[in-house]
Amino acid sequence: MQAKRTVFPNKGLPYLLLVPQLAVTLIFFIWPALQAVKSSFEREDPFGFKTTFVWFENYRRLFIDPLYLSTVSKTAIFAVSVTALSMSLSLILAVAVNRVLRTNRLYTTLLVWPYAVAPVVVGILWWFMFNPTIGIAPYMLRAVGISWNHRVDGVDAMVLIIIAASWKQISYNFLFFVAGLQSVPQSLIEAAAIDGAGPFKRFWTIVFPLLAPTTFFLLIVNINYAMFDTFGIIDATTQGGPAQATNTLVYKVYTDGFIGLNIGSSSAQSVVLMIIVIALTAIQFRYVERRIQY
Amino acid sequence: MIENRPFLAFLTHLVLILGVVIVVFPVYLAFVASTHGSGDFMRGLVPLLPGPHMIENYSFMLNEGISTAGAPPLSIMLLNSLVMAISIAVGKIIISILSAYAIVFFKFPFRLLAFWTIFITLMLPVEVRIIPTFKVVADLGMLNSYPGLIIPLIASATATFLFRQFFLTVPDELMEAARVDGAGPMKFFRDILLPLSRTNIAALFVILFIYGWVQYLWPLLVTTDSRYYTIVMGIKRLAATADAEPQWNFVMAAVILAMLPPVLVVILMQRLFVKGLVETEK
Amino acid sequence: MASIDITGVKKIYAGGVTAIHNLDLAIPDGELVVLVGPSGCGKSTLLRMIAGLEAISEGTIAIDGTVVNAKEPAERDIAMVFQNYALYPHMTVRGNLEYGLKNRGTPRDEIDRRVNEAARILEIAPFLDRRPRQLSGGQRQRVAMGRAIVRQPKAFLFDEPLSNLDAKLRGQMRIEIKRLQRNLATTSVYVTHDQLEAMTLADRLVVMNAGRIEQVGAPLALYERPATLFVAGFIGSPPMNLIEIDYLRDKGALTLPEGTDLVGIRPDTIQLTQPEGPHLVMHATVELYEPIGGESHLHMRLEGSGQLIVAAVPARTAVTEGAKAVLYVSMSDLHPFNKETGRRTD
Ligand SMILES: Nc1ncnc2c1ncn2[C@@H]1O[C@H](COP(=O)(O)OP(=O)(O)OP(=O)(O)O)[C@@H](O)[C@H]1O
Ligand SMILES: [Mg+2]
Numbered sequence: 001m002q003a004k005r006t007v008f009p010n011k012g013l014p015y016l017l018l019v020p021q022l023a024v025t026l027i028f029f030i031w032p033a034l035q036a037v038k039s040s041f042e043r044e045d046p047f048g049f050k051t052t053f054v055w056f057e058n059y060r061r062l063f064i065d066p067l068y069l070s071t072v073s074k075t076a077i078f079a080v081s082v083t084a085l086s087m088s089l090s091l092i093l094a095v096a097v098n099r100v101l102r103t104n105r106l107y108t109t110l111l112v113w114p115y116a117v118a119p120v121v122v123g124i125l126w127w128f129m130f131n132p133t134i135g136i137a138p139y140m141l142r143a144v145g146i147s148w149n150h151r152v153d154g155v156d157a158m159v160l161i162i163i164a165a166s167w168k169q170i171s172y173n174f175l176f177f178v179a180g181l182q183s184v185p186q187s188l189i190e191a192a193a194i195d196g197a198g199p200f201k202r203f204w205t206i207v208f209p210l211l212a213p214t215t216f217f218l219l220i221v222n223i224n225y226a227m228f229d230t231f232g233i234i235d236a237t238t239q240g241g242p243a244q245a246t247n248t249l250v251y252k253v254y255t256d257g258f259i260g261l262n263i264g265s266s267s268a269q270s271v272v273l274m275i276i277v278i279a280l281t282a283i284q285f286r287y288v289e290r291r292i293q294y
Numbered sequence: 295m296i297e298n299r300p301f302l303a304f305l306t307h308l309v310l311i312l313g314v315v316i317v318v319f320p321v322y323l324a325f326v327a328s329t330h331g332s333g334d335f336m337r338g339l340v341p342l343l344p345g346p347h348m349i350e351n352y353s354f355m356l357n358e359g360i361s362t363a364g365a366p367p368l369s370i371m372l373l374n375s376l377v378m379a380i381s382i383a384v385g386k387i388i389i390s391i392l393s394a395y396a397i398v399f400f401k402f403p404f405r406l407l408a409f410w411t412i413f414i415t416l417m418l419p420v421e422v423r424i425i426p427t428f429k430v431v432a433d434l435g436m437l438n439s440y441p442g443l444i445i446p447l448i449a450s451a452t453a454t455f456l457f458r459q460f461f462l463t464v465p466d467e468l469m470e471a472a473r474v475d476g477a478g479p480m481k482f483f484r485d486i487l488l489p490l491s492r493t494n495i496a497a498l499f500v501i502l503f504i505y506g507w508v509q510y511l512w513p514l515l516v517t518t519d520s521r522y523y524t525i526v527m528g529i530k531r532l533a534a535t536a537d538a539e540p541q542w543n544f545v546m547a548a549v550i551l552a553m554l555p556p557v558l559v560v561i562l563m564q565r566l567f568v569k570g571l572v573e574t575e576k
Numbered sequence: 577m578a579s580i581d582i583t584g585v586k587k588i589y590a591g592g593v594t595a596i597h598n599l600d601l602a603i604p605d606g607e608l609v610v611l612v613g614p615s616g617c618g619k620s621t622l623l624r625m626i627a628g629l630e631a632i633s634e635g636t637i638a639i640d641g642t643v644v645n646a647k648e649p650a651e652r653d654i655a656m657v658f659q660n661y662a663l664y665p666h667m668t669v670r671g672n673l674e675y676g677l678k679n680r681g682t683p684r685d686e687i688d689r690r691v692n693e694a695a696r697i698l699e700i701a702p703f704l705d706r707r708p709r710q711l712s713g714g715q716r717q718r719v720a721m722g723r724a725i726v727r728q729p730k731a732f733l734f735d736e737p738l739s740n741l742d743a744k745l746r747g748q749m750r751i752e753i754k755r756l757q758r759n760l761a762t763t764s765v766y767v768t769h770d771q772l773e774a775m776t777l778a779d780r781l782v783v784m785n786a787g788r789i790e791q792v793g794a795p796l797a798l799y800e801r802p803a804t805l806f807v808a809g810f811i812g813s814p815p816m817n818l819i820e821i822d823y824l825r826d827k828g829a830l831t832l833p834e835g836t837d838l839v840g841i842r843p844d845t846i847q848l849t850q851p852e853g854p855h856l857v858m859h860a861t862v863e864l865y866e867p868i869g870g871e872s873h874l875h876m877r878l879e880g881s882g883q884l885i886v887a888a889v890p891a892r893t894a895v896t897e898g899a900k901a902v903l904y905v906s907m908s909d910l911h912p913f914n915k916e917t918g919r920r921t922d
Contacts, residue, residue, distance in 0.1 A: 001409060005466040006629045007401045008479040009648070017396035018408050020389040024449040029415045032426035039426070089313070096309040099302075103310075109561055110314045115571070116556035117321075118508035118526040121549055124533055125320040128327070128542070134340050136323065170317065172571070179572050199302060228421050232510040236530055250421045254511070257425045266425060273422040281417050467662035470629050475676035475723075476650035485675070489666040 033274065040267035058268035067244060068252070068269075075248040078162060079226035086166035087173050087218055094177030095203065108178070115171040119229060123236025126164035150238060154245025157238045161246050164237060165230045172225075173218050180214030181207065220284045227276070249273055321553070328352070328546035335542045351547045360544060365532050368551055371525040375507055376555070378443050378524055382506030383499050385448035391491065394457035395483055399469065416451040420512055428515050438519040447512060452574045453498055459573075460494050461487070497570030500563050507556045525552040578640030578730035578763055579605045580626060585635035587621050587787075595621040597787045598635070603780075606761040608754075612774040613784035614810070619767040620735055622784075626765060627733050628652050640730055650679070655724035659736040661716050663708040669719050670704040673726050687726075694722040697756070714745045721753070725760070732757070732764040738773065750776060771811060775799070783807050801911075805918045808840045808911060814873060816840040816911065817885040823878070828856040832912045833921040840911035843873070846887035847904045848895075854907040860885065862899050867891065876901060 040058055042051045062068050097107050114122070130137045130150060138148040150156040184207055192202045231250055234240060240247035240255060247255070253273065257266030323340060330345035359367040396402075397409055420427060427446060436442030464487070472482045513527040523531070529548045533540050560567050580603040587596035595618045603609050611619045624630040626637055628649035636643045644652050655676075663672050670691060677687045695701040698718045708716055717737065724732055737753075738746045754777055757764050768774050774781055775795040783790040783798065783806070790810075791803045802808035808816045821837050824830060831854075832839070850857075860876035863884075874887045874895060887903065895901060912921045 001397075001406055002462055003397070003401055003405075004399055004469060006470055006473075006624075007399055008473075008482075010400065010479055011402065013479055014396035014400035014402045014405075017392040017400075021393040021449055021454065022408060022411060024389065024445060025411055025415050028427055028430060028446040029418050029423070029449060030411070032423045032430055033418050035426035035429070036423050089316075092309060093313040096306045096313070099306045100310070103307075107310045107314065109564055111317055112564070112567070113557045113560045114317055115567075116504045116508070116560045117553050118510060118556075120510045120526055120530050121508075121552055124529065124545070124549055125324055127533075128340070128546070129320055129323060131340075134335055134542075136340055136342075139339050167317070167320070170313075175568055175571060179568075199299075228419050231421055232508075232526075232530075235510070236533065253422065254424060258515070263425060270422045270424070274417065277419065277422065278417045465660060465662060467658040467660055468664065470624075470627075470649070471656065471658060471662040471664075471723075472675075473629070473649045474627060474654065474656050475727075476679035477675075481679065486664055486666075492666075 036267045036270045036274075038267075039263055040271045042267075043264045054264070058264045059272075062265060062268050062272070070244065071247045071249055071252050074158070074244075074246065075227060078158065078165070078230075078246070078248055079223050081162045082165045082169065082226040082230075083219060083222040085162065086169040087215070087222060089166070090170050090173030091177050093170070094174050094181055095207075097174075097178060098181045111174055112171040114168050115175075117168060118232060119165075119168060120232030120236045122164050122168045123161075123233040126160060126167065126233075127237045130160050150242075152242055154242055157242060157246045161230070161234055161237055164233050165226060168233070169222060169225055173222065176214055176218055177211070180211045184210045217284070220280055224277070224280050228273075249276075321550075324546045324549050327542050328544075328550050330543050332541055332543055340542075347543065351543050352551070355544055355547045355551070360532060360541070365528050365548075366520045366523060368525060368528070368548055370521070371523050371528045372551060372555075374443075374522060375524040375526065375552075377440060378509070378513070379503045379506035379556075381440070381444045382447050382509075383502035385444060386450040386453050386502050387495055387498055389448060390450050390453035391457050391488075391495070394454050394461055395487065397454075398458055398461040399479065399482075412449075412451050412454050414451075415449050420447070424511070424515065431516055437516050438522050440522070442516045443513055443522065443524070447506070447509065450502070453502065456494065456498060456574050457491065460491060464490060493566070493569070494573075496563075497566045497573065499570075500559055500567045501570035501574055503559060504556045579603060579638075580731060580763060580765070581636075581638040581641075582622075582626070583636050583638075585622075585625065585637060586633045587618070587625060587630065588633045595787055596625070599787075599789060601782060601789065601792070603763060603765065605763055608757050608764040608766060608777060608779045609782055610766045610768060610774045610778035610780075611782045611784055612768060612771060612810070613790075615769060617784045618787040619769075619784055623733050623735055623765055623767050626731075627654055627656050653727075653730045654733055655727045655729040655731075656733040656735070657720045657724050657737040659739055661708070661720040661740075663716060663719055663723075665708055668705050668707055669700060669711070669722075672708070672719055673704075673722050676723065676727050690726045690728070691722075694725045697725070698722050713741055714749070717741060717745075717749060721756070725756070730763065732762050732766075734764065734766040734768075736768055737766075739768070739770070746770075746773070753777065771813065775811070781811075783810060785810075801920075802840075803920050805838070805840075805913050805915070808913070812842060814843050814886045814888065816842050817846075818913070819878075819883065819885070820881070823881050823883070824856060824858075827858055828854065828907070830856075831907070832910070835914045836912035836921045838913045838915050840913060841885075841905050841909065842911075843886045843888040844871075845905055845909035846885075846889075847906075848887075848889060848893065848901065850904050851906050856903075856905045856907070856910075858903045858905075860901050860903055862895050862897055862901055865895055865897050874901070876903075 041053055041055060043054045043057065044051050093111060097104055100107065129135050130148065132138050132149045132151060141148045148156055150160045188206055189202055192206050197205060227248065228250055230248065231254065234246060234248060234251050238246040240251050249269065250273065253266050253269045256262045256269065326341055326344050328351055329348035330341050331347045334341050334345060355368045357367050357369065359365045393412060397405060431437060431442050431446060468486060469482060472486050477485060508526060510526050513524045517523055525548065529545070529552055532548055533545050582599060582601040585596060585599045588594050599622065611622065613619055621630060625632050628644065628647060632645050636645055638644065639652055664675065667675065673691045673694060674687050677690065695704055698721055700715065700718050700722055703711055703715060708719065711719065720737065738749050741749060750773055766777060778795050780792060781795045781798050782792050785806050791798055791807045798807060799811055802811060817840065819839050819841065821839055824839055859879040862874055862876050864875040866873040866875065870891060871888050872891055872893060874889055876885055876887065878885060913919065914921050
């Protein structure tokens with residue numbers, strides 16, 4: 001791994017510098033993660049007196065549990081929808097901002113701040129908008145003949161968390177798309193214009209392909225976001241309901257572990273999630289390695 | 295722009311204005327709700343224009359809170375959030391810059407191992423190791439305390455990587471010149487490297503402050519004593535107590551107050567914010 | 577003021593690359609030694625070992641009679657000027673000059689005195705409160721020099737300090753460095769791959785190749801009597817012509833030492849008029865006539881072998897491209913070499 005051409009000759013100092021971070025990492029990250037792995041192979045008796053080593057029993061049960069499998073597919077639907085919705089909205093907004101000159105900073109300011117809103121607050125905002133009794137959205141939907149009640153209708157509930165989660169992520173994607181658009185060389189666009197391509201054609205044939213690295217990066221980040229950073233949104237809106245319709249993998253780890261106190265299963269679920277994060281990180285870093293080249 | 299097409303320009307602004315409306319509207323509605331009296335939410339549709347009770351609602355929430363919902367005055371929760379967000383940001387920056395310094399400017403046995411140990415934290419978000427981490431904190435007696443809120447969250451691979459990345463771009467000769475000039479490692483760190491990292495530190499601070507402020511699950515787990523509630527988790531308790539009829543005006547006042555500090559940070563330090571966001575993700 | 581003694585020094589990098597093989601060099605007090613050689617020959621490595629920025633794998637380096645192998649750069653009391661100047665970007669020019677003195681605990685009034693003195697000598701006084709970013713390349717170079725001077729070290733070490741400047745400025749600074757070094761009489765080691773710089777600056781020139789010293793000597797001595805084929809080809813522009821001895825056998829009465837198989841002829845020793853005394857006569861076709869200003873270069877193809885050679889002739893020599901030319905070289909201007917050993921044979 002890279003270091004400086006010449007380095008300081010001190011022997012003990014570097015360890016001293018590393019101690020704080022390594023201590024926190026070992027105590028609060030590595031050790032708990034190992035514990036999770038360990039208890040995913042164990043089963044506690046109902047009174048918590050005795051734990052037995054059960055090999056892959058927790059995993060086996062997990063993967064034949066229709067509830068868990070449905071959570072997997074719910075999570076997938078949620079992640080894909082959030083990614084698609086917020087990325088496409090952001091791309092449109094980024095392209096638009098990139099076209100305006102004087103007002104560009106103003107629009108940017110008005111569009112980026114939701115990044116700083118806590119997911120649980122986002123949940124409450126949309127929960128309020130979609131409140132079946134007094135919310136403005138159900139009111140308007142009723143006007144066009146759609147009845148809305150996310151408390152009883154699983155699809156409504158899913159739509160609600162997708163909208164809320166996408167709303168929060170717009171600002172993030174927007175900023176990265178703007179950065180990506182700004183790095184498209186102006187000369188290419190001018191060359192295409194001289195070749196007779198109109199603005200829409202230019203976008204699809206020149207700009208969009210050149211944005212591919214940004215798009216790919218955001219794809220991974222958004223999936224990651226939808227899976228792991230939306231706990232607060234779900235907890236504030238649907239709490240996984242109705243009837244598990246909006247239970248995501250992360251939310252289930254929490255409910256099974258903390259509320260259901262089923263440590264073995266919850267740990268096995270944690271381990272599955274870790275594997276997913278590792279895979280996503282690996283993909284992301286392969287891509288980053290390549291990007292560092294230039 | 296290359297060509298001047300009035301229709302396209304119109305469309306562009308239309309798209310942007312629509313975007314801004316989508317982004318702003320939910321918050322506008324929350325703000326409006328926070329300015330009404332409790333009785334205004336009975337009529338079947340939320341009010342769409344601000345009402346007269348703004349000061350009253352906010353000062354009630356800030357000073358008294360809703361004790362029936364187990365929520366202390368918001369001023370306490372805001373203070374807790376501030377302490378937590380600032381401590382996390384500062385803590386992360388300190389431990390990350392030190393470890394990045396060790397990794398880039400020294401060669402020592404187990405350097406690679408240290409790097410990978412730090413790297414691994416990227417793959418272990420708190421959401422996937424909730425229970426065992428909670429156990430560790432409980433065993434250490436750190437439940438219901440500031441250290442319990444803060445320390446488990448301050449290991450940060452991204453901040454370490456950002457500093458590492460930046461240190462690698464600092465020309466080798468600068469460190470060599472400093473050594474010839476008689477600066478030892480800590481002197482070089484303090485006199486040269488730290489001043490050069492100023493903008494990076496500031497940008498990182500903005501991002502990490504937001505990160506610390508919006509934490510929800512972790513405070514939810516480790517605090518049961520309302521003296522340590524942060525505003526972001528406290529709000530949930532407010533809203534959840536009477537799901538049938540939350541006191542919308544008060545909940546929304548809390549929502550606005552919970553959003554305001556980090557949103558202001560983003561707006562006022564937009565340049566640093568964008569830099570921090572785009573660079574930490576590289 | 578100090579001498580530098582390099583004895584049996586070897587450098588093996590971590591990857592196993594041997595950058596310096598068993599090198600010996602003694603630099604007396606006050607001398608300006610220039611290290612030249614092609615890229616990658618180990619000049620910087622050697623300089624950085626003297627500075628203490630690279631560990632010495634074998635052998636010793638002594639400054640002022642004390643072996644410094646185990647000493648930190650700061651303890652060696654040397655100053656270094658880097659190719660990219662390595663000015664501290666967040667400090668003013670004054671801050672840059674003072675930093676090394678402050679670290680050594682020099683008293684305040686002494687620091688001020690030295691900084692002002694250096695600023696005066698280098699004409700950077702007007703910029704003392706600016707940051708490096710606000711200076712031109714030439715001004716930055718002066719600040720880098722100033723940072724070395726204020727320290728009043730035992731030795732100056734320069735690693736290609738002028739190569740980031742444009743040609744004209746480089747010429748000026750070259751003269752200034754020489755003058756400064758004369759006045760201060762501080763032992764200096766100067767690395768460059770610009771041979772004009774090397775020739776004009778050096779009290780003594782050290783030509784390096786692949787981690788070894790090829791030849792050490794006064795610049796003109798090296799030019800006039802290169803000890804190896806490498807030095808012959810490296811010093812002098814345009815480079816020396818090297819012609820097989822077999823081609824020359826019938827071109828004049830050769831009296832060259834035993835073992836000579838390649839003969840070097842400097843372009844400026846090729847004449848178009850017949851000289852006095854013993855000489856060679858060759859025939860060639862002029863392919864390209866290249867006026868340089870003070871002189872002109874003739875690129876010619878030798879009759880028979882077809883080898884390309886270059887001659888440097890007075891500016892307004894009347895030759896036309898495509899014409900035949902008769903070339904004369906005095907016997908005393910020939911440099912005899914052996915290809916196998918790469919060394920001079922006389
Ligand atoms: N840190 C290093 N690790 C391994 N090999 C190195 C290192 N630094 C230099 N080398 C090798 O040592 C040899 C000498 O390098 P050095 O930098 O001394 O050359 P130089 O003569 O200064 O060349 P230049 O004129 O290009 O600066 C080269 O082959 C180089 O590749
Ligand atoms: Mg070099």
